[in-house]
Amino acid sequence: MENRLRNLRKKxxxxxxxxxxxxxxxxxxxxxxxxxxSQPDMENLHLLASFFKVTVSYLIDGDTITDASPIYEAKQPQTVSLDNQKLSLLKLLTLASCLTPLAAFGLLYLVNEYKIGLSEKQYRFYSKFGIFLSAINLVIIVLVISDLTIFSYL
Structure with a gap:
């Protein structure tokens, strides 16, 4: 495959x-x-085939090349690569890191605003829960930063 890809690129x-x-x-x-x-995954094989107007089987096996008409191939079941899963997790963690401080701030604000109507036990519980949400946010931010650092070296 490597020679076919190089030849197509140079052509x-x-x-x-x-x-x-x-x-x-x-x-x-x-x-x-x-x-x-290394070998391209199925998604990149399809992109290469489409870009060079050849079939995926030509790229893989060297079957005849065709420039005449658009290529219609049966769609292969799409597998999610670990990279896509990792990226989805990173997006989820980023979203969570935006929402948890809002929840913590809102909770602490409400507890402080309505502390007169709360019992001492409720006041302590909600205050600690707000602080807990803030701590969770710090953990999420550390996870996001560590993932971004790992991605920058790949």
Missing amino acids: NNLTQEELSLQLKVSRQTISNWERGY
């Missing part, structure tokens, strides 16, 4: 950088595919 007068921008992957990823160090 279309593209650099690895230009192709990587089209597919939204790094130049190193294109280089690794062309050297056979």
Whole structure:
């Protein structure tokens, strides 16, 4: 596959950088595919096939290339890669890190505003719960930052 990919890229007068921008992957990823160090996943195989107007089977097996008409292939069941799951988790954690401080602030504000109508026990409980929500937010922020740090090295 690596030779076919390199030949298609050169036939279309593209650099690895230009192709990587089209597919939204790094130049190193294109280089690794062309050297056979790694293989594109199904999503990227379909993007490559569509971009170069060839079939996925041509990219994989070298079956005949066709430029004549649009290619219609049966959709393969889409598998969610770990990267997509990780990205979804990161989005969820980011959203949670935005909402928990609002909940904590709102709770602490209401407790402080209505402390006269609360028993001592209720006042302590709601105050501690608000502080707990703030602590949870700090943990979520640390998780988001650590994930962003990990993603920046990939």
